[in-house]
Amino acid sequence: MVTEVLHWLAPKEGDVYVDCTIGTGGHSEAILEKARGRISLIGIDRDEETLKVAKEALKKYQSHISLVKANFKHLPQILKEKKIREVDSILYDLGLSSFQLKSRERGFSFRGSAPLDMRVDRSQKMTAAYLVNNLSAAELGDIFLRLGEERWARRVAEFAVRERQKSSLKTTWDLVEVVRKAIPAEVRKKRKIHFATKIFQALRIKVNQELENIKIALPLSFEWLRPGGRVCVISYHSLEDRIVKREFSEGKKNRLKILTKKVVKPSSNEILANPSARSARLRAAERL
Ligand SMILES: C[S@@+](CC[C@H](N)C(=O)[O-])C[C@H]1O[C@@H](n2cnc3c(N)ncnc32)[C@H](O)[C@@H]1O
Incomplete structure (x- = not known):
């Protein structure tokens, strides 16, 4: 503009x-x-x-x-x-x-697999990976709901906590896979935007305050x-x-x-x- x-x-x-x-x-x-x-x-x-x-x-x-x-x-x-x-x-x-969005290794986009980073200031400690692997399901659910306005927030949070018990969520594609499993196929198909967009937006807003x-x-x-x-x-x-x-x-x-x-x-x-x-x-x- x-x-x-x-x-x-x-x-x-x-x-x-x-x-x-x-x-x-x-x-x-x-x-x-x-x-x-x-x-x-x-x-x-x-x-x-x-x-x-x-x-x-x-x-x-x-x-x-x-x-x-x-x-x-x-x-x-x-x-x-x-x-x-x-x-x-x-x-x-x-x-x-x-x-920034095009720099794949920054982890802002899920077009390619990259570390779950999302820090605008790379000298900061907290990353998206830290949040998804350490917060409780309730805390993650709140972030997805409040900052992503994602209707399936709680379920995505529960799925993330379940998946990370098997192995920690390290990449953007690990997270996309969790969201894919948590949101039913018929809901995903009806969305005009990618089904993981709101979850990524929420994490990015939280990581960078x-x-x-x-x-x-x-x-x-x-x-x-x-x-x-x-x-x-x-x-x-x-x-x-x-x-x-x-x-x-x-x-x-x-x-x-x-x-x-x-x-x-x-x-x-x-x-x-x-x-x-x-x-x-x-x-x-x-x-x-
Ligand atoms: C949409 S881009 C700006 C594009 C710019 N107007 C141009 O014409 O190239 C937003 C920029 O704000 C920076 N940014 C976001 N939050 C910030 C903050 N709290 N303090 C300083 N810079 C910030 C980002 O790193 C990013 O480079």
Whole structure:
């Protein structure tokens, strides 16, 4: 949703811009181009490998950018260290990049068999394998239900616990096999999405504490915007969007004006060119 981000953030020369999820640098590059390179950009990402790609992609703007490997929930510390007191715009493009999804060994996708890892920050200890092999059936069931909204959550959790007693679940395909056995064939066949998608989504959100991070980071971001400064958030599933909507609404009590009266969806042209963008939802707000 590059066009929409440019519209809502309206970058201009001299701005201080923070990309809290720089990924491989696509949105930041468009922002830098729009402002003819004359902005200060702080690009944050938890993923070291992704940052290397962004650094290369944004090479021609290197004197204007500063890349930081960090969790965006630490935004205040990052800005204080750089002696920045307020910023003009902040972008969150949540979730994962296609670069990460395509890196088979990261274990985010079940298209190929890979270790059950799913860590965005690979220096973190907790992995998806740890969760599925150590949590109780009740705890796993809660995660699958709450974070995956999977109707068969409890049964998948029970099957996982039963299977791991025979041998621990090590790979993405070990887990897909558990889900396949737990969800009846007629239910699996009727699904529009792969039958393991919701379980994988739930584990990924849990491993990376995705919802907690947004809940912490958003209100902090509002504090760092100068009057007239803007924040823009793109989310990819209803659990995230619900938090964004709620935090924006809370922000209204504290000098935040919501700019997007309704959530903004990608254009049909964008969905046609990039089907994975279909679930994107954008919200923008301005500090008064
Ligand atoms: C959808 S991608 C961003 C793509 C980017 N806008 C682009 O144009 O290339 C989301 C990025 O956010 C990063 N990320 C997710 N959670 C994070 C967090 N709590 N702190 C910092 N980065 C995070 C991921 O590693 C990933 O690279």
